[in-house]
Amino acid sequence: MRQRIVAALLVAALSGCAATPAAVSSDALTGLGAEVxxxxxxxxxxxxxxxxxxxxxxxxxxxxxxxxxxxxxxxxxxxxxxxxxxxxxxxxxxxxxxxxxxxxxxxxxxxxxxxxxxxxxxxxxxxxxxxxxxxxxxxxxAEEQGSFLVGAAAALASRTGRVGFVGGVDVPLIRKFEAGYTAGARSVDGDIRVDVRYLSRPPDFSGFGAPDKGRAAAARLLADGADVVYAAAGGSGAGAFEAVAAVPGAWAIGVDSDQYLSAPEAVRPRVLTSMLKRVxxxxxxxxxxxxxxxxxxxxxxxxxxxDGVGYATSNPAVRKYRPQLEQARYRILSGAVRVPSS
The missing domain is CATH 3.40.50.2300 (Response regulator)
Known part of the structure; x- marks a missing residue:
């Protein structure tokens, strides 16, 4: 099988035609042709x-x-x-x-x-x-490690000394995000206040897919004085972003993927960074x-x-904080900082 694949590629090259994935059987995947x-x-x-x-x-x-x-x-x-x-x-x-x-x-x-x-x-x-x-x-x-970094970014960007966290569902997994975020913020400002709201609790898991609840929770945090809101709430985060975008000077922090890249145009400039969970x-x-x-x-x-977790730098606004964030990342990697997960 391997000889036939190589021969096919040689024929394609000699004929002046590039071999495309479609031209080579998926059997080539393993190099032995054993399975697809x-x-x-x-x-x-x-x-x-x-x-x-x-x-x-x-x-x-x-x-x-x-x-x-x-x-x-x-x-x-x-x-x-x-x-x-x-x-x-x-x-x-x-x-x-x-x-x-x-x-x-x-x-x-x-x-x-x-x-x-x-x-x-x-x-x-x-x-x-x-x-x-x-x-x-x-x-x-290690969601808590990535959340520590964006928590530090939140504290660096906050002007009120008060930041918020919106969790989709109150379960141990999302508590890891909260714990890391809080620790990261307090590593920058020991007096910072971290306000927390969860959208639902088991057996109700709707908090991961309720943008209206995310919007309401973030709006409440902002009204209470927070000026940076981290949403670890799945699809509900879109609502939280909308609430942040409606408040001049406020920042949103995304989760899992670089949500600066996927946010609507009206919201994108307000997404400071995202905790990258490299699923x-x-x-x-x-x-x-x-x-x-x-x-x-x-x-x-x-x-x-x-590289299982990290933070996004697509928004130029976060780049001025990179020296401090990279220092925090190094301290975690070196073992000087052990990030809590609960």
Missing amino acids: IHVGVAYDTAGRGDKSFNDAAGAGLDRARKELLVEATEVTAAAENDEGRAASLRQLAAGGSNPVIAVGFLYAAAIGTVAQEFPDTLFAIIDDASVTADNVVSLLF DNGVFQEIQAYIKGDRKGGVKRYDLKV
């Missing part, structure tokens, strides 16, 4: 287009399609419950996808069920390590590892050391 990799990705109900968590996962899949020549099927949970999520995972596994990647901790119960039904399929879940099985791998991120890297690297033969369960962690 078909990845399944299950998004939560917000799906692609949330300009945050799901889109970051989608970006990693898009990169794998382009660079690794994998095939893929993407689905969005049809219902906001364990049954709906299990149905999505089951659909992908039964259709031949392997690996199957679940986007978000809300898939934990569904993964636990469906992984037993398909023992020969590798399942990966982002943001949860509660399921221990030979065919389940957990992809975890795209996690998804891409997990697919790459699978191709290389790493098909074991376990836990993989993405922190500052492996």
Whole structure:
């Protein structure tokens, strides 16, 4: 097979035609022609287009399609419950996808069920390590470290000495964002006030997809004196951004992806920075590892050391703070600062 692929490429070169991915079989992916990799990705109900968590996962899949020549099927949970999520995972596994990647901790119960039904399929879940099985791998991120950096940026940019945090749902994962953000802000100004609002609490997970609630919460924080608001709330963050944009001099801080790049034109100038949670890297690297033969369960962690988290610099307004932020990043990397996660 390898000789046939090389010969095909030589023929294309000699004929003056460039060999395109379509001209070379996807069998070339492994270099041995042993298999075609078909990845399944299950998004939560917000799906692609949330300009945050799901889109970051989608970006990693898009990169794998382009660079690794994998095939893929993407689905969005049809219902906001364990049954709906299990149905999505089951659909992908039964259709031949392997690996199957679940986007978000809300898939934990569904993964636990469906992984037993398909023992020969590798399942990966982002943001949860509660399921221990030979065919389940957990992809975890040091959200508190990235949030520490944007918390420092918030304190540097604040003129009132008061900043805000909007959490989508009051769960341990989002508390990691809050803890890091608060610690980062206080590393700059020990007297700064950090006001916190959550949009919902379990079993109500609507806080991740309710822009109206995000708008109202951010407006309340701003009315109380905060002039920088960090929204770790999924799709609800769009509403928080709108509230910030309506207040002259106020700043918003995005999450997961560089939301300065995706924000509406009227909002974009007010997005100071974003906490980058490199879910795209996690998804891409997990697919790459699978191709290389790493098909074991376990836990993989993405922190500052492996570019798993960080902060965005697209808005020129944040660049004047980079020396202080880079110093904070180095102190975390060196171990001089241990960022709290709760």
